[in-house]
Structures are given as structure tokens and as C-alpha cells.
Amino acid sequence: MFHVGSRSTVDLEEEITPEEVKSILLRFVFQSLDYDNSENQLFLEEERRMSHMGFRCLEIRRWVICGLIGFLTGLIACLIDIAVEELAGYKYSAVKQNIEKFTEFGGLSISLILWAALNSAFVMVGAIAVAFFEPIAAGSGIPQIKCYLNGVKIPCVVRLKTLAIKVFGVICSVAGGLAVGKEGPMIHSGAVVAAGVSQGRSTSLKKDFKIFEYFRRDTEKRDFVSAGAAAGVSAAFGAPVGGVLFSLEEGASFWNQMLTWRIFFASMISTFTLNFFLSIYHGKPGELSSPGLINFGRFDSDKEKNFDYIPFESFLFFPYYFPGGMLGALFNVINYWLTIFRIRYIHRPCLQVMEAMLVAAVTATVAFAMIYFSNDCQPLGQDSTEEYPLQVFIYLLGSMPNRNVICYIAHLQLFCADGEYNSMATAFFNTPERSVRSLFHNPPGSYNPLTLGVFTLVYFVLAVWTYGLTVSAGVFIPSLLIGAAWGRLFGILLSTITSSQSIWADPGKYALIGAAAQLGGIVRMTLSLTVIMVEATGNVTYGFPIMLVLMTAKIVGDYFIEGLYDIHIKLQSVPFLHWDAPPTSHWLTAREVMSSPVTCFNRVERVGRIVDVLSNTSTNHNGFPVVPGKICGLILRSQLIVLLKHKVFVERASSRLSQRRLQLKDFRDAYPRFPPIQSIHVSQDERECMMDLNEFMNPTPYTVPQETSLPRVFKLFRALGLRHLVVVDDENRVVGLVTRKDLARYHLGKDGLEELQLAQT
Amino acid sequence: MFHVGSRSTVDLEEEITPEEVKSILLRFVFQSLDYDNSENQLFLEEERRMSHMGFRCLEIRRWVICGLIGFLTGLIACLIDIAVEELAGYKYSAVKQNIEKFTEFGGLSISLILWAALNSAFVMVGAIAVAFFEPIAAGSGIPQIKCYLNGVKIPCVVRLKTLAIKVFGVICSVAGGLAVGKEGPMIHSGAVVAAGVSQGRSTSLKKDFKIFEYFRRDTEKRDFVSAGAAAGVSAAFGAPVGGVLFSLEEGASFWNQMLTWRIFFASMISTFTLNFFLSIYHGKPGELSSPGLINFGRFDSDKEKNFDYIPFESFLFFPYYFPGGMLGALFNVINYWLTIFRIRYIHRPCLQVMEAMLVAAVTATVAFAMIYFSNDCQPLGQDSTEEYPLQVFIYLLGSMPNRNVICYIAHLQLFCADGEYNSMATAFFNTPERSVRSLFHNPPGSYNPLTLGVFTLVYFVLAVWTYGLTVSAGVFIPSLLIGAAWGRLFGILLSTITSSQSIWADPGKYALIGAAAQLGGIVRMTLSLTVIMVEATGNVTYGFPIMLVLMTAKIVGDYFIEGLYDIHIKLQSVPFLHWDAPPTSHWLTAREVMSSPVTCFNRVERVGRIVDVLSNTSTNHNGFPVVPGKICGLILRSQLIVLLKHKVFVERASSRLSQRRLQLKDFRDAYPRFPPIQSIHVSQDERECMMDLNEFMNPTPYTVPQETSLPRVFKLFRALGLRHLVVVDDENRVVGLVTRKDLARYHLGKDGLEELQLAQT
Secondary structure (H helix, E strand, C coil): CCCCECCCCCCHHHHCCHHHHHHHHHHCCCEECCCCCCCCHHHHHHHHHCCHHHHHHHHHHHHHHHHHHHHHHHHHHHHHHHHHHHHHHHHHHHHHHHHHHHHHHCCHHHHHHHHHHHHHHHHHHHHHHHHHHCHHHCECCHHHHHHHHHCEECCCCCCHHHHHHHHHHHHHHHHCCCCCECCHHHHHHHHHHHHHHHHCEECCCCEECCCCHHHCCHHHHHHHHHHHHHHHHHHHHCCHHHHHHHHHHHHHHHCCHHHHHHHHHHHHHHHHHHHHHHHHHCCCCCCCCCCCCCCCCCCCCCCCCCCCCCCHHHHHHHHHHHHHHHHHHHHHHHHHHHHHHHHHHCCCHHHHHHHHHHHHHHHHHHHHHHHHHCCCEEECCCCCCCCCCCCCCCCCCCCCCCCCCCCCCCCCCCCCCCCEEEHHHHHHCCCHHHHHHHHHHCCCCCCCHHHHHHHHHHHHHHHHHHCCCCCECECHHHHHHHHHHHHHHHHHHHHHHHCCCCHHHCHHHHHHHHHHHHHHHHHCCCHHHHHHHHHHHCCHHHHHHHHHHHHHHHHHHHHHCCCHHHHHHHHCCCCCCCCCCCCCHHHCEHHHHCECCCCCECCEEEHHHHHHHHHCCCCCCCEEEECCCECCEEEEHHHHHHHHHCCCCHHHHHHHCCCCCCCHHHHHHHCCCCCCHHHCCCCHHHHCCEEECCCCCECCCCEEECCCEHHHHHHHHHHHCCCEEEEECCCCEEEEEEEHHHHHCEEEECCEEEECCCCCC | CCCCECCCCCCHHHHCCHHHHHHHHHHCCCEECCCCCCCCHHHHHHHHHCCHHHHHHHHHHHHHHHHHHHHHHHHHHHHHHHHHHHHHHHHHHHHHHHHHHHHHHCCHHHHHHHHHHHHHHHHHHHHHHHHHHCHHHCECCHHHHHHHHHCEECCCCCCHHHHHHHHHHHHHHHHCCCCCECCHHHHHHHHHHHHHHHHCEECCCCEECCCCHHHCCHHHHHHHHHHHHHHHHHHHHCCHHHHHHHHHHHHHHHCCHHHHHHHHHHHHHHHHHHHHHHHHHCCCCCCCCCCCCCCCCCCCCCCCCCCCCCCHHHHHHHHHHHHHHHHHHHHHHHHHHHHHHHHHHCCCHHHHHHHHHHHHHHHHHHHHHHHHHCCCEEECCCCCCCCCCCCCCCCCCCCCCCCCCCCCCCCCCCCCCCCEEEHHHHHHCCCHHHHHHHHHHCCCCCCCHHHHHHHHHHHHHHHHHHCCCCCECECHHHHHHHHHHHHHHHHHHHHHHHCCCCHHHCHHHHHHHHHHHHHHHHHCCCHHHHHHHHHHHCCHHHHHHHHHHHHHHHHHHHHHCCCHHHHHHHHCCCCCCCCCCCCCHHHCEHHHHCECCCCCECCEEEHHHHHHHHHCCCCCCCEEEECCCECCEEEEHHHHHHHHHCCCCHHHHHHHCCCCCCCHHHHHHHCCCCCCHHHCCCCHHHHCCEEECCCCCECCCCEEECCCEHHHHHHHHHHHCCCEEEEECCCCEEEEEEEHHHHHCEEEECCEEEECCCCCC
16 A cells, blocks of 8 residues: 555664664663643542632742743753863863973873873763763753653653763763763753753652642643753753744644743743853853853954844855755764664673773874874964963973974964964864854964864764764764864865955854854754854844755755754654654555554453553553443553552442542652552452542543544644544544554655654553 | 623723624624645545655745745835835925925914825825725734634735735825834735735736645645745844744744744745845945844944843843833723724724824824924934934924024934934934934933923824724834833933943933833733844844843733733634633533534535525534534535535536546635635526535544533644534534634633633634
8 A cells, every 4th residue: 555665764774683673672662741631530620629810820830940940950051161161171281280290201192191091081980970870861862852842751861860960971071072062961951950840859869849749740841841951052052042942843733822931931041040150150240241151252244333234145155055964964874874883882881981982082192193293383363362261281392393382372382383373273172162163253364274174074073973972962062163164164265266355255254154054964953053053143144144054954964864863863763753744644544553452441440450451561551542332531551550559449439438539649649650560569359349440531532533644643643742542433432542653653765655663652 | 600701801892882793793704714634535635646756846836935925025025115215205305395485484384284284195095095995904914914823814814905005005104104113014914925925826816827726725825824924024123033933923833843944934035135125225235234124223232342241230120121011001901992982983984084194193293292392402412323314304493583493414403502403303203213223222311301201101192092093004113112212211210310330321221121111011922022122133132131021011911901912803803712721611611612503414415405504694604514423524615615616416427427527626726715605506406416525525524522621622623723623422423513713702801711702703
């Protein structure tokens, strides 16, 4: 009836054997989130009891929580920033002392070794924390948060422990000099903060503050996690609107106006908090000059005072928009192969730690070698306004004649003559954030083309190798840096060719465009990334060229391979639902898509059967239609487990008069870590008891007829954030159940519709 | 079971008698839009025939259309701007000549009369066009577009004729000196452009270009209209991101990532087009300095070079945030009463034209009197960099001694001494856009407090009287102007009290905050307005105080009365669906909400019965479940009418072999103006024929059981953009039908849940 291809865009199945897929699947057992409220009797009673005033109080509490999320996320960003600054400062001063000590022996190689060792040590500590204590904290965390907002719960992803490891790990990897950024992990951190604060308790700490109990369900929690992710973006880039748009792009089908407004509030508070505390740290309280962990510096339309100058010439760059997509795709393809290699051969934690250390050492060595062999000495202008507070004191001595040993702080002199500086060192011996700013703003002529070309190549290789290591780290900044380097290179070449005197002869503008192109080519975000870039630039007039470049990068890149985050989501076989069903899927109907037969329960069911069904690990269903013939409700595994735990049996109804009646609170207390069925003891007598599900099941689950087309089922499922959709026949009898996995496996490949292998949901 | 109040927040029912409501309802018969595709056999066949490549071509066509929408919207904005400039220039030069002529006679009163007459003439022409030819073109059009995006089709709202009248009308009203802006109508204009371009034809012009036929259905059209509205916002304020957010806020439940991206593209093209053509008009092609019809001028953080300076002091303004909400609410209350008065007494077109002329004359007279009695002469500084190209040559002579007659172009001297200018005149004798910019940017001391106070009061009264006149005009600019005036007043008072030397001692900053507060208090938009204001300001750092002020304005304002647009939507009894069902509506179930009994058809139905049902004006249903007992489909009135028109009867099936089979194209050709049933002739013989609906009905309509709670029904309805939701019993038999009207009538008032009277859907 339709073509089920075995070939994905990049031949996923050929690369990973079924056994390997199984081994991945065993590591990650994904749960779906329940965004659809179970409107059972208990819930309706509670809602009906609540007054208008009660709802208003809830609303106020939501605002308070969003404010707290923003505040704490900002604090965490601040902590990371300060810790990185301090640690890196300590590292460089240690290297300096060492070099001074070894000066007599011509200690270039020794100082290289020390530097590499220090970097490896930092990275080792971070990698050990991640690999042994919380593997989910590896990487940027953005794929995981995308999945969460999409409705897939990856185990442990929003736990306090994950947050702690993440923050610690990112400090170590950035201080360790890897080609990584500290921005991506902020999004994950914000999400964890939100999940914690909104629930008013921490299961990691076993502490329940007994507040915000109303919000202990997936629907509410997800809204707050959106706010947290937005606050994270906002703190990372100083981009509150971009943060809101990021959350909307990733989890938009459920939003509404007030929610968006709250998310925006959290974002604003977050950037403000970061800004405020950093201003205190920098000793200028109140001078709020750092809205994000990175900002791109001031781009003036320096041609004239006219501030609304949208560069008309932006159209002329059209040919330059393509490399972004292609280089981004290349990055993704190489990283994809590397990730498969890692899945296959580097799955033991100690191997992972060793690889991370190796990368750290290689990064240091390569940088050292690059600077050593570079002859790109640029004269030091009077207009070098960039500050370099991380004073890189690299003294290189004796063995090299013609080379000066005087430390130069503002620009790195290194092997250059007096009054000159080494432009390769400017790009390498710096935090990546500062390198990006230098590429954007240093005056024309600060870099020679060869330096930029070599730097692009080397940093590209390092960055692609680094992403996917078992360390906490983001890919935004390395991408920006690569793009800024080749963008600036293009700018220089173009101005050489055309001898143009236009405003765009400034290579810094090309660097910005290149950075946007490269980042867009790798992550393939659209509107949100445009706004993030514009907010980080601080100048609205760059919106148009940035939009064009991101659009082209996405179109070109998508032709070759998916975005980096999507690749990693796919490699973990997450049942991720995209925006729409594949356009050519009208062939399929609910009948072909659904899982059947379905395990159903009766309204009043024997306890023994319930226990048996729940204990059956081979099926592991999470939702069960309730039927005496026709569908009359849907009950969830989590609900049944709470019922079993409290032994709500019909036979005990008489004694239940003395006992208190089960309330929604009991379900909330068990949320979100419902105990496994194995932990609940049911005696042989109790197995013969009956359980009345009427009060607890959702009496009005969404249903569709069997003939419904896949796109229609998909739309209903996605728009309402369902977990289970019951398929019924004409007589309203249950014939099947559609879950996320049933929908996510259809995928549009090059040869038409394809089925993917997915992890257990 | 629940309280059905008869009191709305502002006692709507007490003010308008039932007869009056009926007379409004007769004027506006609203249709709902079908955002839910009717997935009948024809549709499925077409989709299944289409290849992957076919879908890609459709996608490209969508992009082309969005580009066209942006381009044309930008052109229209450009046309309006140039026409207003030229007309106003002509008007002022005519007044000048007249005054010169009458100089000897002490012709102050004569020149006043001439001025008032000229204004009235302009307004009369505009009002006649609107009142007699297209009443829907009155006002800003934003409420109508909100309704359209919400799913309610107001007749004629997206026709070419409406666009022509709208553009002509707005030029007349702005040139006529009314207290109005030309920004609001741009949103409506953009929407009309989008509806026209995307359909590839104009029913007004009876011209079908035979392109874009695939997009001839509500689902697709609505997406393009979102893009058009966004392009309009973008052209009006130079705010492409704000435009996208506006569209999302108003019609967001249906969006997806690619759609958002296309909307953004249209917005960007729109602002770029406007900018480009205005630069040619201004004689500086390529210098793109006018991204929108209004921009707020450059707000520098002039204290230091540091561009990311978020004003910490913004918190200190907290007490100043309240007046925005309160003054906004006052504006809305007065305008509400006025609108009711107009509905009751001024419903004949000629009366409407006369009222508009009266307002124009009064506006001119009041402005004249204000300037005459004003003694606020300010010394002319050296730093008056604002240009006033509308050279207002008002010579006032002889009768007043001490007063000078020399025309001063840069600032209006009027009755002031040499080297001084009249600050009241700066505020009044100017296009409102320029007045706003003056209030934002003129140096401290340019206005004295009394002038500002009186100006605020007078302009408030004029603006509130003007909105709702039968002219095309927006309320954004007057709101900004009022707010800027009292904001600046507050700023002056505060700096007098505190003698503060902080950056915020600049009253221009207070003017900006005041403008935001006033506008927010009136229209109550949230995120989109924040972004629009930030983009118009061109400075990201003002985001935080603007957000705070808009948030406060909304909270304070909502306490008193709804937003201006919502009031007008409510007064027209539009069945507008808000984001969620009222929180206290869990009491209600589908059974209580639905309309019943429902008119159903059989799978094969007699033509006579269909004609009779469709002709029954008292029910006027639009969707009919198809049932032999159980629900097996849903067919729409529009589909039935096409079937009747083509006489698709079972008895003609044999002859249909020669005849061609009915295709989706036939339905698309009839879209959107399906002929009324009365125009279709069905003979007595034909009445006895049978019609087979199987092929044309939607076989899988969404259904809910009777016990479903109202919030759950609401969520399904809103998330999927439904028009009809079938309510079924346990046996899948139809028991009722929920339409938009059934849901929209529940409203949360002060005393709990209320039912509203709504227009026919």
C-alpha cells in the first residue's frame, strides 16, 4: 500500500545494526508525557469546588513561579560565568608561573605539556562527573529539552542532580579550553530549575515544601519548563524575545496568550538578574552591561547617524549565503559518523573520559602549534579598544631569536616584533566569546586571510570532534566562531576584489553574517535564531540579512542532512513528533497505524488481572481503555498503581467509610515518580478483590474512527498533546490505540514514506 | 445548575434593548470559517495522487505568495504615506495663500474657517466613501482581522473594494487633520492583499488568473491572511518580529514552524519594500531610513557608550505604570458609551458623514483656540534637529500686538516673540507621528507642564470622540500621543521634585514609557505590543521597562473594562472564542452546551428534502451530520449547494458517464462566495431524485461524548479550528451539534459564568 523504505536520508539502519539499536533502546526507555488532563470525577469535583477567586490565586502563583524561575536561572548563569572567569584566570596564571620558572631551559615544550595537562585535568574532572554520575548531562541538553517540550520524557532529564552535574561539567569544559560554549547548557539548566521550582519539591533531595501542589501534573509542569527554557536562552544570549520564540517553536501547539506572557516575564527577569549580579561582580553595580553570557558588541551603522539604516547591500551577499548551509551540513554529517562510532566503540564511561581528555590535549597542542608556525604579525593600531582581561601571559623565549618576549596584554604579541601582535593567537588564546567579538569588531586588516583560512579549518575539526563528547557543552559558540572566521575571510576577499568603499566593506559585518550562516546551517532553527541573533547584536536593522542567511542555510542544509539536534534525537530513537504528518501520508488510516489488540479493563475489574497486566513487561502499556463492550473511559498505568497502593477495592468499601476517600492529592503526591508495579505487594486474597475504576478513569477520552487518515489523526494528537488516542469502530467498540510511537515512526525520506525504528515508549 | 447572569462587566444588555441587538444582528450575519479540512473521497484522492514533488511545488508557491503579499503591502503603505504628505502639503499651502490674501482685514477668523472647512471637506469625502460604499472599512479594521483570524468571517472584510475604500478613507482622514493614525488600517490592508493574492483572483473585479487554485479554501487562506496582517504591522511600525507575534497572538492555535517562517518572510519583505520606495520618494534611493510609517527616533543610552545599558531605574517608575491602565480604561469606557449612542442614534449614513465633518471642524477649532490662548513660548535652542517638512505657514497679524508674524519653519513661532516658538503649536500643528517624535526627543524644557496637561486633556477628548467615527482610521498614534504627553509631564514633575541627574531625568524617556502605558491600557495587547514598541524604538534595551508598563497597564485596565478592540467585537455580538473556556465552566457538559435536535441527512438523500432544509431560513445551519442511525459523516451547506448546482443526482449517474465527474476543482471555483440556495433552480421532477453524499461528506468528523466537560470541548474546538463538533451518545448516534456560537456565549463576568447574546452564525 505504501513504500516502507529501509533507507533514511543518511542510511541510519545500515550504519547501526539492530543489536546496537536494541542496546541504545535499553539504555533509554522513554515515557510520554500526559498533556491531556485526565478529567475524571475527582478532577471535576475539585475544579467545580474551586471558586473564581481560587483560579485567580492559581494564576498569581503561576506568575510568582515564573518570576522565581527567571531569577534562579539568571543566578545560575551568573555562577557559571564567574566560575569560568576565575578558573581560567587561575589556569593562565599557573601556566605563566611555570613558564617563568622554566625559562632558562628553553621550556617551550614543557609549557606546552603543562598547558595541555591542565586543560586535560579540568576536562577530566568534568567528564568523570558526567560519565559516571549523570550521563544525561552530556552535551548541550537542547535535544533533550526539545524532546521534553515535544512530549517525550527522557529519564532524569529535569532532576536537580542533572542540573548540578551540568553546571559543574560546563564550568570544567569551558575552563578546560575545549572548543565549546557555555550557552547551550543554560537552556537545559533553566528547564531543570523550572521543573523543580514549579513542583515545590525535589525528589533528589527528598524535600517537599508542600507548595504549588496543584501544579504537580504534566500539563502544568510542561508550561513551566517552557518558561525555564526561555529563561535559559534569555540568560545565555541576553535575548528575552528570542527565548520566548525558542519555547514557542519547540512546544508551540499547546500555548496560549497568558502563558506566552508569563514565559516572557521569566525571560526578562532572567536576563535582568544575570545583568545585575554580573554588574556587582564587575564592581560596577547598577551598570547593566551584560544582558547575556555572550553579546556581540555594538554594531553601528557607522556611515551616518541615521539609525534605521537597513543595509540595502545585504542582497548582494546572496552567493555568500550558501556556504553556511553546506558547511553546516558537513559539520552535521561528520558529527553523525563520529556519534555512530562513539555508540559502537566508546560506550564505557572510562573510555569516554579518556576521549574527552585526549580532545582537550589535542586542542591545546594544535593551538600551540598553530601559533608557533603562524607568521601573521599585524601592526598594533591605536584603535584596539577590545579588552582582554584574561591576561594571557605566554612568554616564549631564548630558542627563538627575532622574537620578543615582552608580554602584551591588549593584543597577543607572542612571536611577533614589538608593536605587532599575532592574529592567530588573538583567535586561539581567548575564550571563544571574546574571539567572536574580535572577529566582529576588530578593524579591517586585523587578520590576514591565510590565518583565517587555517583557523577555520582547524577549529572546524576541533568543534566537530568535541560535540558529542561526554562533557557538558554547547555548540552555539564554536559554530559562531567558525562562521565568523570564514565570514571575515570572505569579507576580506570581496573587498580586495571590488575595492568597494561601501559600509559593507567592513569585514566585521561579513563575520556576523558568516556566523549566522554557520550556526543556522548546524542547528537549523529559524525565527527564534533570527531574533536571538538580532537581540545579541542589539541592532534591529540586521534582522533582514540575518533572516535571509538563516533561511538559505536551512534550505541548503536540509537538502543534505537534518539539523544537529534532530540527528541526535533520531540517533537516540526518540519518538519525536514533527509539526505535521508527512504530506504523502494520506494513504494511511488509523486502522493501519494503530496498535492492536488493545488490553482493556472492565469498569469493575479483578485486582489480580490488573496486577498481571501491569506486571507484563513485554507490553508495558501505559493507558488502558475501560470497556464493557463499548468504550467508556481510559485509565492510566500511573492511576492504577496509586489505586493499588492505596488498596481501593470494592470489598473494602465498607471499611473505607472509616478510611478517608482517595483524593487527587494522593495522585499528586505520587507524581512524577510513580512506584513500579513490582514494589506493590498484593496478597493472594486481595487478588480476588474487585476494583471500581469508574471514579478514576477519564470518562471522555478522545476517539477517532478507524477510517481517519493519518494526517488527521496526527493533527488531533499533536494539537492536543495526547498520549493515547483510542480508535473505535462504528459501534464505539475499541479496536486499537494510537500512541506517539505509532505516529512518530512515519518519516518522509528521499524515496517517499519510511518507517523508523523507535525506542520503547 | 449555573448562574446565567444578565449583567456583563459594563451592563451590555441594559444599555442596548433586544430590538437594537436584533437590528445589529441583521446587519452582520457572521459565517464561521472552516479550518478543518473536509477529508472526503475527492480530497483524499487528490492528495494521494500528488507526488512528493507536487507538495514541494506547493510549498514554493506558498513562499512566492508570501513574498508578493509583503511586497504589495509595503507598496500600499508607501502609497498612503506619500498621498498624505502631498495632500497635507497642498492643504497648508492653500491656507497660507488665503491668509496672505486676507491679511488686511485682520482675517484670523476667516483663516480659521477656511482651515476648518478644508479639514471637513477631506473628512467628508473619506466618510462618504466609507459610509455609503463600504461601512466595513470604518475604523482601524483590527477588530475585524482579529475576528477573521479567530475563525469568524465578517462579510466583505477581505474584499478588494474594502481595501480601496480603506486606503482612500485613511488618506482623507489623516489629511483632514483628525486625531487618528494611519498605522492600524495597514493591518487590515495587508490582510486584504493576502486574501486576494493567495486566491489568484478577485471577485470584485471578476478576474480569475487561474493560479493558486489549490489554496482556495479557508485553511490555506487563513494562513495567508495571518501573513498579510503581519506584513501590515511590519510596514506600519517597521516591526517585522512584532508583526509575526501579532499574528501568532491572534490566531495562534493553528500555526506551525514553517508557517511562522513564511509570515516572517512576508513581514521582512513588507518593511523592506516600504523603506526602499520611500527612500526613492525622498530622493535618496538606497538609504533605507524609514522601515515603518512611524518610527520613534533614536533613543540613545546617552550616558555612556555602553549600548547594553538596561536602565536599572526602570523599577523606580513603578507608580507611574498605573495611570496607563486607568486612562486606557477611561478611554475605553467613554468610547463604549459613545459607540452605544452611535448605534442608537447615528445609524444613517448621512448622519455619520455629518458627525465626522463635525469632529473635523471641532478638532481644527479647538487646536486653533488652544494655540491662541497658549502663552507657552519656549526659547529656540540651537539643538533643534527635528525637521518639519510640512511647512505650516500660519501668519497671524495686526490685531495682536507684541506678536510676531514671521513664519518660522523649524519650530512654530506663531504668537511668540522672535527667537521663541509656541510649544502648543508643536504638539498640535503637526502630523501626529511627528508630534510623538517631538515629545520623545525634544530636549528637556521644550514644553511647559501646563501646555502638556491641557494638551493631554484636549487630545484625549478628541481621540475618544474620533475613534468609532465612520472613517478609516487607527487608534495607535493618538494613544501614543496622549501617553507621550502625560508621560513627559510626569517626567518633568519628577525631575522638578527630585532634581535627579540620572539618565531618566530626560523627560523623553518618560514620554516613551507613558506612550507605551497609554497604548497598552487601550488595546491590551501583550507580547506583540512590547516587541512592536521595541522595534519602533530601535533599541532592545527598552524592552524591560516597556514590558513592565504594558503588563501593569493590562492588569489595571482589565480590572475596569476590556480592551478597545474586544469591546467593539463584543458590541457587534461576534462569537469570538477566547483562549480557554472560562475556568469555572467545568460544571457544564457537551449535553448542556450543544444545539439539538440536529438536522441530519441520510447517505443517499432525496433532493427535495435537501432543498427544503437548506431553504429554511429560520435554522440556517451550515453543517449536517450524515446518518443512517449512527454518525457516518458530516456534509457542509456549501458542498450541498455545489452538488445541487451541478445536479449530481443518482438518477443521472448513467448520463454522468458522458458528463464529467465532479472534482474538487468545482468546489474551489465556487469558493468563497457559494451561491444562495434561492438562486439554484430545482424542478419538481428533480426534487424526487436522490443524491448520494458518500463521496462528498467528510467521513471522519470529530465527535465527543455527551458527558465531555465544556473546557474539554472548548480545547478540542479551539485547537483544531473546528466549525462543527458532533456530540454522540454511547451508540454513536448523533444527539447534538456544538458550533462556535454555543461555546462563545459563555463568558466569565463579575458574578461568575454568564451567557451572552450573539449574532447568528
